[in-house]
Amino acid sequence: MTYGRLAWRNLARRPVRTALTAAGVALAVAVAVSLGGFNLGYRQAIAGSIERLGFQVMVMAKGCPYEAATMMLKGGTGLLYLPQSAHEQIRSDPDIEAITPIFIGIAEKQGLALDGPSVASAFTIFSGVEPDSFRSMKPWLTLKGGPGYDGGRWFAPESTNELVMGYEAAEYEQRKVGDTFYASIVPAGSVTPTLHTFTVVGVLERTGSQDDGTVFLPLEAAQRLFGRNGELTIIGIKLREFTGIRMREFEGRWMSIPEVQVVSLEQVKGALVSLVGTAQTMVAAVAVIAVLVAVIGVLNSILMSVHERTGEIGVLKAVGADRAQIFRLIWLETLLVSLAGAVPGSLLAAVAARLTDAVLRTLLNIGVTQPLVRITPALLGAAILGAVVLGLIGGLWPAGRASALRPVEAIRSGE
Amino acid sequence: MNGDILISGRELRRHYRRGSETVRALDGVDIDIRAGESVCIVGPSGSGKTTLINLLSALDAPTSGELTIGGRRVDGLTEHELVAVRRGFLGYVFQQFHLIPTLTVAENVALPLLFLGRRADTADIGCVLDAVGLADRARHLPKELSGGQMQRVAIGRALVTRPRVLMADEPTGNLDRHTGEAVFEIFERAVREDEVALVLTTHNLALAERCDRTLSLVDGRIAR
Numbered sequence: 150m151t152y153g154r155l156a157w158r159n160l161a162r163r164p165v166r167t168a169l170t171a172a173g174v175a176l177a178v179a180v181a182v183s184l185g186g187f188n189l190g191y192r193q194a195i196a197g198s199i200e201r202l203g204f205q206v207m208v209m210a211k212g213c214p215y216e217a218a219t220m221m222l223k224g225g226t227g228l229l230y231l232p233q234s235a236h237e238q239i240r241s242d243p244d245i246e247a248i249t250p251i252f253i254g255i256a257e258k259q260g261l262a263l264d265g266p267s268v269a270s271a272f273t274i275f276s277g278v279e280p281d282s283f284r285s286m287k288p289w290l291t292l293k294g295g296p297g298y299d300g301g302r303w304f305a306p307e308s309t310n311e312l313v314m315g316y317e318a319a320e321y322e323q324r325k326v327g328d329t330f331y332a333s334i335v336p337a338g339s340v341t342p343t344l345h346t347f348t349v350v351g352v353l354e355r356t357g358s359q360d361d362g363t364v365f366l367p368l369e370a371a372q373r374l375f376g377r378n379g380e381l382t383i384i385g386i387k388l389r390e391f392t393g394i395r396m397r398e399f400e401g402r403w404m405s406i407p408e409v410q411v412v413s414l415e416q417v418k419g420a421l422v423s424l425v426g427t428a429q430t431m432v433a434a435v436a437v438i439a440v441l442v443a444v445i446g447v448l449n450s451i452l453m454s455v456h457e458r459t460g461e462i463g464v465l466k467a468v469g470a471d472r473a474q475i476f477r478l479i480w481l482e483t484l485l486v487s488l489a490g491a492v493p494g495s496l497l498a499a500v501a502a503r504l505t506d507a508v509l510r511t512l513l514n515i516g517v518t519q520p521l522v523r524i525t526p527a528l529l530g531a532a533i534l535g536a537v538v539l540g541l542i543g544g545l546w547p548a549g550r551a552s553a554l555r556p557v558e559a560i561r562s563g564e
Numbered sequence: 565m566n567g568d569i570l571i572s573g574r575e576l577r578r579h580y581r582r583g584s585e586t587v588r589a590l591d592g593v594d595i596d597i598r599a600g601e602s603v604c605i606v607g608p609s610g611s612g613k614t615t616l617i618n619l620l621s622a623l624d625a626p627t628s629g630e631l632t633i634g635g636r637r638v639d640g641l642t643e644h645e646l647v648a649v650r651r652g653f654l655g656y657v658f659q660q661f662h663l664i665p666t667l668t669v670a671e672n673v674a675l676p677l678l679f680l681g682r683r684a685d686t687a688d689i690g691c692v693l694d695a696v697g698l699a700d701r702a703r704h705l706p707k708e709l710s711g712g713q714m715q716r717v718a719i720g721r722a723l724v725t726r727p728r729v730l731m732a733d734e735p736t737g738n739l740d741r742h743t744g745e746a747v748f749e750i751f752e753r754a755v756r757e758d759e760v761a762l763v764l765t766t767h768n769l770a771l772a773e774r775c776d777r778t779l780s781l782v783d784g785r786i787a788r
Contacts, residue, residue, distance in 0.1 A: 150667075150671050150674045150675060150677070150678050150684055151678070152678070154671075155664075155667070155678070158664075158666035158667060159666065161666065162665075162666050460662070461662070461664060464658070464662040464664075465664075465675075465679070466647065467621075467623055467650075467656050467658075467662075468656065468675055468676045468679065468721060468722075469647070469650065469651045469652070469676045469679035469680055469725070470647070470679040471644060471647040471648075471679070472643070472644055472647075474679055555624075555643060556623045556624075556643075557618050557623050557624045560658070560662070
């Protein structure tokens with residue numbers, strides 16, 4: 150006979166009540182773990198996505214930093230443009246290690262034009278780039294090989310109808326090297342779309358970034374097709390030394406260009422984190438409430454159990470149990486019921502992380518491609534420990550109450 | 565009858581407040597319990613039998629008077645200190661058995677050892693169960709036993725720590741005459757073979773006559 154076995158038998162006496170209490174703890178822990186995983190994963194996802202942009206600073210038309218953040222990571226809508234002359238001016242800056250101009254436009258792809266009349270269409274991000282400077286900024290970009298993809302290459306800067314598709318864009322459209330790609334583009338200042346035909350000259354390997362869903366074409370061709378010659382969306386810049394001081398110096402030099410803003414990655418990270426800050430606070434509040442409800446559930450369950458067993462506790466005292474031993478026994482019951490909820494709750498959160506990820510993406514519309522929910526062993530351990538500690542705090546009152554019972558009175562009230 | 569005095573009470577009083585009324589459950593009792601003797605306390609309901617046995621068992625503290633258990637003055641001790649006094653020195657048998665329903669017979673018997681911090685040796689538990697005639701019921705739950713068997717488990721639980729004094733509050737009150745006598749024989753054997761002092765309360769005068777001494781309580785006082 151051990152205290153553990155005795156405590157377990159007591160809990161097993163009311164299996165439904167014990168199971169419901171543990172389920173409450175499990176639910177609260179699952180919510181808390183999911184939230185913790187989200188907080189952890191979101192920051193890593195933001196950092197990872199920004200890292201995959203390849204540059205530390207971007208120059209863009211003045212506007213809301215949230216738009217800037219969204220544009221960088223998702224392509225964005227309601228695009229603002231800056232004059233290409235800014236690129237010519239800035240590229241001479243001595244602190245710049247690499248620089249690449251980027252033009253982003255939204256085109257309507259004609260998905261079923263190959264097989265028959267178009268019955269469905271959708272928008273896709275067209276990114277006009279200088280292949281050499283763009284690739285030097287993102288050295289991890291490689292062209293996909295294998296049947297249908299061999300012979301892939303980047304387009305020539307001066308080509309007008311060649312494009313390279315990101316991994317997911319090509320998969321979704323089922324395009325391979327040599328295939329034709331149709332897109333309708335509405336040039337600036339016009340309301341009539343113009344259908345353009347392109348040849349896919351290369352498909353990129355998966356990068357896990359926003360580039361996977363992008364269609365790349367030469368910068369000049371993109372500017373011309375969208376009717377925005379001499380305009381850019383962003384200028385990506387990698388500084389030789391990226392520090393706060395260097396950044397401020399760089400920003401000071403180029404903020405004088407009219408209608409241009411210099412945005413660092415750190416600013417973008419801050420903007421993106423603050424974008425979901427309110428949502429995170431609300432989810433955290435829900436988790437806190439869930440945990441509090443679970444603790445109250447544990448307290449109530451154990452308190453009822455102590456009340457029902459008042460006479461029995463008196464008998465335990467009569468046969469030799471002291472206050473500390475009764476306290477230990479009741480506390481052990483609290484520990485067991487907390488563990489019985491915390492462990493499955495943590496595992497549930499870990500197993501359901503992918504589902505949670507999908508739900509959060511739907512709810513929050515976050516522009517990152519990396520997993521949003523990252524559940525680590527340390528997080529699971531912390532959640533289980535937290536649940537147990539809170540459960541034990543909840544068990545203090547019933548355990549104290551049970552241990553304070555006087556044997557004669559307890560036995561009499563139980564008869 | 566000439567054994568050491570294990571429990572000694574002088575002018576023991578236990579008064580309760582019931583609303584504005586003071587209930588004198590015990591009102592000046594002198595008593596000595598010696599090793600190896602059996603003492604029966606008889607009296608009508610409400611005469612103070614259970615109150616007295618609770619005091620002698622250190623389950624309750626007297627309002628006034630001197631009470632010595634195992635050579636230690638216990639009047640005025642806290643509940644925590646009373647636990648230390650009764651542990652291992654006293655065994656208690658209730659009229660209602662008061663077994664833990666979720667524990668088996670063997671586990672119920674072994675329970676006091678848990679609180680004493682002693683390992684429950686299977687052989688020792690088997691020995692106790694053998695003594696109370698329940699060796700073949702070790703794995704049974706209380707609900708699977710008869711009243712007499714449950715009381716024997718309770719006696720086993722009281723004896724497992726090898727106490728110097730065995731307290732029994734109307735141990736045969738819920739049993740038929742035949743079963744009651746069988747249970748009483750276990751008590752007698754413990755007194756005879758292990759020099760345990762037995763203090764019991766009962767309404768059964770036939771059993772009282774088999775004890776070494778009988779004390780009659782009336783209105784909280786010893787009548788003879």
